[in-house]
Amino acid sequence: MPAKPSLDGIETRWSEQWHERGTYEFDRSAPRERVYSVDTPPPTVSGSLHVGHVFSYTHTDLIARFQRMRGREVFYPMGFDDNGLPTERRVQNYYGVRCDPSLPYDPDFTPPEKPGKDQLPISRRNFVELCETLTIEDEKGFEELWRRLGLSVDWSHTYATIDTRSRAVAQRAFLRNLARGQAYLAEAPTLWDVTFRTAVAQAELEDRERPGAYHTLAFGRPGGDPVVIETTRPELLPACVALVAHPDDARYQPLFGQTVRTPLFDVEVPVVAHRLADPEKGSGIAMICTFGDLTDVIWWRELRLPARAVIGRDGRLIAEAPEAISSPAGREHYAQLGGKTIAAARTAIVAALQESGALLGEPRAINHPVKFYEKGDRPLEIVTTRQWYIRNGGRDEQLREQLRQRGSELRWHPEYMRVRYENWVDGLNGDWLISRQRFFGVPFPVWYPLDADGQPRHDAPIVAAEATLPVDPSSDVPPGYTAEQRGVPGGFMADPDVMDTWATSSLTPLIASGWESDPALFAQVFPMNLRPQAHEIIRTWLFSTVLRSHDEFGTLPWTDAAISGWILDPDRKKMSKSKGNVVTPMGLLEQHGSDAVRYWAASGRPGTDTAFDVGQMKTGRRLAIKILNASRFVLGLAEAGEGEAALAGDAAPGPAAITEPLDRALLAELARVVDTATGAFEGYDYTRALEVTETFFWRFCDDYVELVKGRAYGGHGEAGAASARATLSIALSTLLTLFAPFLPFVTEEVWSWWRAGSVHRARWPEAAEVREAAGDGRPELLDAVGAALSAVRRAKSEAKVSMKAEVATARVSGDADVVALVGQATVDLRSAGGIWELSLVGTGGELAVDVVLVPPAG
RNA sequence: GGGCGCGUAGCUCAGCGGGAGAGCGCUCGCCUUACAAGCGAGUGGUCGCAGGUUCGAUCCCUGCCGCGCCCA
Numbered sequence A: 001m002p003a004k005p006s007l008d009g010i011e012t013r014w015s016e017q018w019h020e021r022g023t024y025e026f027d028r029s030a031p032r033e034r035v036y037s038v039d040t041p042p043p044t045v046s047g048s049l050h051v052g053h054v055f056s057y058t059h060t061d062l063i064a065r066f067q068r069m070r071g072r073e074v075f076y077p078m079g080f081d082d083n084g085l086p087t088e089r090r091v092q093n094y095y096g097v098r099c100d101p102s103l104p105y106d107p108d109f110t111p112p113e114k115p116g117k118d119q120l121p122i123s124r125r126n127f128v129e130l131c132e133t134l135t136i137e138d139e140k141g142f143e144e145l146w147r148r149l150g151l152s153v154d155w156s157h158t159y160a161t162i163d164t165r166s167r168a169v170a171q172r173a174f175l176r177n178l179a180r181g182q183a184y185l186a187e188a189p190t191l192w193d194v195t196f197r198t199a200v201a202q203a204e205l206e207d208r209e210r211p212g213a214y215h216t217l218a219f220g221r222p223g224g225d226p227v228v229i230e231t232t233r234p235e236l237l238p239a240c241v242a243l244v245a246h247p248d249d250a251r252y253q254p255l256f257g258q259t260v261r262t263p264l265f266d267v268e269v270p271v272v273a274h275r276l277a278d279p280e281k282g283s284g285i286a287m288i289c290t291f292g293d294l295t296d297v298i299w300w301r302e303l304r305l306p307a308r309a310v311i312g313r314d315g316r317l318i319a320e321a322p323e324a325i326s327s328p329a330g331r332e333h334y335a336q337l338g339g340k341t342i343a344a345a346r347t348a349i350v351a352a353l354q355e356s357g358a359l360l361g362e363p364r365a366i367n368h369p370v371k372f373y374e375k376g377d378r379p380l381e382i383v384t385t386r387q388w389y390i391r392n393g394g395r396d397e398q399l400r401e402q403l404r405q406r407g408s409e410l411r412w413h414p415e416y417m418r419v420r421y422e423n424w425v426d427g428l429n430g431d432w433l434i435s436r437q438r439f440f441g442v443p444f445p446v447w448y449p450l451d452a453d454g455q456p457r458h459d460a461p462i463v464a465a466e467a468t469l470p471v472d473p474s475s476d477v478p479p480g481y482t483a484e485q486r487g488v489p490g491g492f493m494a495d496p497d498v499m500d501t502w503a504t505s506s507l508t509p510l511i512a513s514g515w516e517s518d519p520a521l522f523a524q525v526f527p528m529n530l531r532p533q534a535h536e537i538i539r540t541w542l543f544s545t546v547l548r549s550h551d552e553f554g555t556l557p558w559t560d561a562a563i564s565g566w567i568l569d570p571d572r573k574k575m576s577k578s579k580g581n582v583v584t585p586m587g588l589l590e591q592h593g594s595d596a597v598r599y600w601a602a603s604g605r606p607g608t609d610t611a612f613d614v615g616q617m618k619t620g621r622r623l624a625i626k627i628l629n630a631s632r633f634v635l636g637l638a639e640a641g642e643g644e645a646a647l648a649g650d651a652a653p654g655p656a657a658i659t660e661p662l663d664r665a666l667l668a669e670l671a672r673v674v675d676t677a678t679g680a681f682e683g684y685d686y687t688r689a690l691e692v693t694e695t696f697f698w699r700f701c702d703d704y705v706e707l708v709k710g711r712a713y714g715g716h717g718e719a720g721a722a723s724a725r726a727t728l729s730i731a732l733s734t735l736l737t738l739f740a741p742f743l744p745f746v747t748e749e750v751w752s753w754w755r756a757g758s759v760h761r762a763r764w765p766e767a768a769e770v771r772e773a774a775g776d777g778r779p780e781l782l783d784a785v786g787a788a789l790s791a792v793r794r795a796k797s798e799a800k801v802s803m804k805a806e807v808a809t810a811r812v813s814g815d816a817d818v819v820a821l822v823g824q825a826t827v828d829l830r831s832a833g834g835i836w837e838l839s840l841v842g843t844g845g846e847l848a849v850d851v852v853l854v855p856p857a858g
Numbered sequence B: 001g002g003g004c005g006c007g008u009a010g011c012u013c014a015g016c017g018g019g020a021g022a023g024c025g026c027u028c029g030c031c032u033u034a035c036a037a038g039c040g041a042g043u044g045g046u047c048g049c050a051g052g053u054u055c056g057a058u059c060c061c062u063g064c065c066g067c068g069c070c071c072a
Helices: A010-021 A051-069 A085-095 A124-149 A164-179 A234-239 A294-302 A328-335 A342-356 A397-409 A415-427 A501-505 A508-513 A519-525 A535-553 A585-592 A594-602 A614-642 A661-682 A686-712 A718-739 A744-754 A767-774 A779-798 A816-823 A826-833
Strands: A035-037 A073-075 A097-099 A120-122 A183-193 A205-221 A224-231 A240-245 A259-261 A268-273 A285-289 A359-373 A381-390 A411-413 A446-449 A492-494 A528-534 A558-564 A807-814 A835-842 A848-853
Touching: A010 A124, A010 A744, A035 A051, A035 A519, A035 A528, A051 A073, A051 A124, A051 A528, A051 A558, A051 A585, A051 A594, A051 A686, A085 A097, A085 A124, A097 A124, A120 A124, A124 A585, A124 A594, A164 A183, A164 A501, A164 A508, A164 A535, A183 A294, A183 A359, A205 A234, A205 A342, A224 A234, A224 A285, A234 A240, A234 A285, A234 A342, A240 A294, A268 A285, A285 A294, A294 A381, A342 A359, A397 A415, A397 A535, A411 A415, A415 A535, A501 A535, A508 A519, A508 A528, A508 A535, A528 A535, A535 A558, A585 A594, A585 A614, A594 A614, A594 A686, A594 A744, A614 A686, A614 A718, A614 A744, A661 A686, A661 A718, A661 A767, A661 A779, A686 A718, A686 A779, A686 A826, A718 A744, A718 A767, A779 A807, A779 A816, A779 A826, A779 A848, A807 A816, A816 A826, A816 A835, A826 A835
Parallel strands: A035 A073, A097 A120, A240 A268, A411 A558, A528 A558, A807 A835
Antiparallel strands: A183 A381, A205 A224, A205 A259, A205 A359, A240 A285, A259 A268, A446 A492, A807 A848
C-alpha cells in the first residue's frame, strides 16, 4: 500500500497487466447458459474515433463488466469496419493508385514509394490488399485507445468486416439467400448518385430542402386550349411520357384518355388519372417523366407507361434522343441538350422554351425536399440498372409481419426505441438493393455466361461453390471454365459489383461468432445477448441484422438491444468537429483520466442524449481520488488492528464480530444499495447503479467513517474496535466491486493492495451475504445518527469554529423512536463530535440538537 | 405533415399520484494527523403554458408553446 496513492500512470500500468494476464479472455469451456455475448459495433477504421465513440463504447463495457462479475463468461470481441468509400479514397490518395477490376491480379505488385502524377491502375484484389495494409495501422491506433479507456474486450477475437473470413461469411450468406430465393437480380429504376456513380438504397436516403423553381409549361392540344403544367425539372421534358391528374379533379376529367403534345419535342403523350396526383400542387396536373422522382416510378409501374430515359449514369443527358422524339424539329431541339450536364441542359431548355413561347411567365422560386444520398452532395437521379436485391418485406406483407414480430421479441433499452424499428418496417416500399458500384467491398460470388455474341446471360448466373469462398470473380475463374474464357463469346464474365456496406455489416454476429468456421464457438455464443448501437442506424444496421438472422436461422440475432444517445455540446447541439471540438478522445483520457471520462459517460442513460460535460469528468476524477484515499485509510485502520494479516488475503472477519448497532445499520443500508444497483444493472440502467453506489460511498466516508474512527483505533474497547474494522472491511470490499465496472483502474489499484487476483474477476456482491453480516441492523439508525452529527457540525459551522472544537453539552431531542436510535451510537457520536456530555430526550417533533460549545481556551 | 423523446434550482440531470431532490456552481466557515484536487454548513425552483380527472398532480388525460431526433 503506497504512502501517497496517486492516479498517475494507472491506465498504462493496469491495461498492460490485464493484457498480460488475459483478464478478459473468453473461456471457451464455459457452458452456453453461462455465456453473455456482445455484438460490438465495429468502428469505421478510416474515420477517426471521437468523443461519441468513447461515450457509447463505455456503456457496453459497463454491461460487459457487470455480467462478468455476475458470473457470466463474457464474449466481448472487437470488430473493425473496413468497408466503404473513405477507405477507398485513402488508398487512392496514399498510394496514388486506382482500382481497375478488369485487370488481372499481380501477386508481385508493390505500391509506388510516392504517389505519381497519374493514378496507377491495379486489379481489385491488389487494391483490396492495399486497403488491408492501410487499415491495419488504423486498427492499431483504435486498439490503443480502447485499451486505455479500459474496455474489457477480448482482443484475440478481433474481426474486420472485409478480411478473408468476413468475405467468406458474407458470400456464403448471400449464396444461401440466393438459393432460397431471398436474393434476386433485377433491372429496375434505381436511385443513383452521379458523383459516386453508384446505386443507393432506401436506407441511405435523406431529404434535403433545396431551392428550385416552378416552370409553367403549355402542352399543345389538337383542337383545344393548351394544357398548363408546372414542373421543377424542365430538362426532363424530352423524357415526358404522360400528364397526370387526380381522378376526382373536375378540371381535368374531360382530358383523361385524350392526348397532348410536348412543347419543343412534339411527342404525343396521354393524359392519365392517378390518386397520387395532388390537385393542390402547382396547376394540379403534372408531367410524368423517366424518372424525375420516386412518384414517377410508381406512375410508370402502375400505369404501365413506356420508359424514355434521358439522364445517363454520369449525370449528363444521353447523346441519343429517345426514339419517341421523331420530328426533325424535336430531334434538333434534343441535339442541343445531349451530352450536357443536368444544370446546363436546364438552362438551355428554358431558353428554348422561352423562345418558343411554351414557357409561360417567369420561373417561380420555391424550396422543396430533394432526395440525396446521405454522404453525397448532388441530388440523386433515377436510372434503370441491373442490381442485386434482398427481400426485406417491402413487397411482401407476410415477411413484413414476421420481421415486425422479431422486433417485438427483442428487448429494447430504452423500450421506446422499438417504435423506430416498427416505423421503418412499416414504411418499407421496396426490397433492399445491395449492389454497389464500388471496388473495395465484398464482391458478389457470381459470374455470368457469355452467349455466342458475347452478351452476358443474367438469367443464368454461375455461383461459386461454398468450399471455395471467399472468391473474387474478377480474378478467380468459375467452375467449369478456364481463365482464357474470361470475356470471350461462349465464356464468362464476373459480376462487377460489390455488396452494400450493410450487406456485410448485417452479418457481424455471424462473423464474430465463427459461423461455419468455428462451430463450437458458434454454438456457445450465438444467438448473442447484446447489440449496442446508435439510434440513427436502427433502420440500417439493426434491421438488416435482424433480417439476415431471420433468413438464415429463423431467430433473432440477440436478445437485447441497447441504444445509445448523442453527445451534445454545451449549446445543446449535436457535437461536431467543425464546432471547434478540438479535443481528441486520447487527449480527453490523458487530461482527465480514463476512470473520470468513464464516470461522465456512465451518466448517460441508454437512449438519452447527453451533454459533453467536463464538470462531470472532474467530479469523476475526484471520486477516483477519494476512493484511493478512503481505501488507504480504511485499510490502515484494519492494519492497525490486525497487522499484516488484514492485508494478506480474502479472509474477512465473519459477521459474528459485527456487534455494534451502527455497524450493522451501515451494512443493512449497504445491502439495500447492492439490491438496487444489481436490479438497475440487470435492467441496463447502469446510471442508477452508479448513483446509488456513489451516494452511499459519500455517506460512508463523511458520516460512518468519521463516526467510527475513534472506536476503530481501539479507543473504546477491543470488541467495538473489531466490529468497526470488520464492517469497514466488508463495506470497502463491497464498494470496490460495485464501483469496478465504472472505475476499473482505481478499483483494481486498490484491490491489488489487499486482495489476490483482479477485482474484475471478483464476484459481484450478494445482497444476502451483506444482509447476513448486518444481522438485525436498521438503516434508519444510520439516518438518525447522521442527522444528529450534522446538527452538531452545523452548530460549529455557524459559530465559525473548527470541526475539532469540543462540545460541552449536546441535548438530542425529537421523536422518541429516533432519539432512541441515536442512543444506540452515543459512543461514536460523542467521539466524532467531541462531545463531553450527551443527553437524549424524547420530546416528539423533528430531531434537534442543542449544542453548547466549550469556549476557546485562553 | 406523421411518429418518438425532452422541457424540474444558474448548469448537468434524477424523481413520475400525497414531503420538490442530487452533483456541479455560488455564499460562509474550517490547515480536523485518509484526502485542501479536502472537510463542514448554507443559498437556490408558482417542476414550459392552459384546461381536465382526482379529496389531492411535477407525476395521469387533452390542447398549446419551445427544443431535438426519426420518417414523409
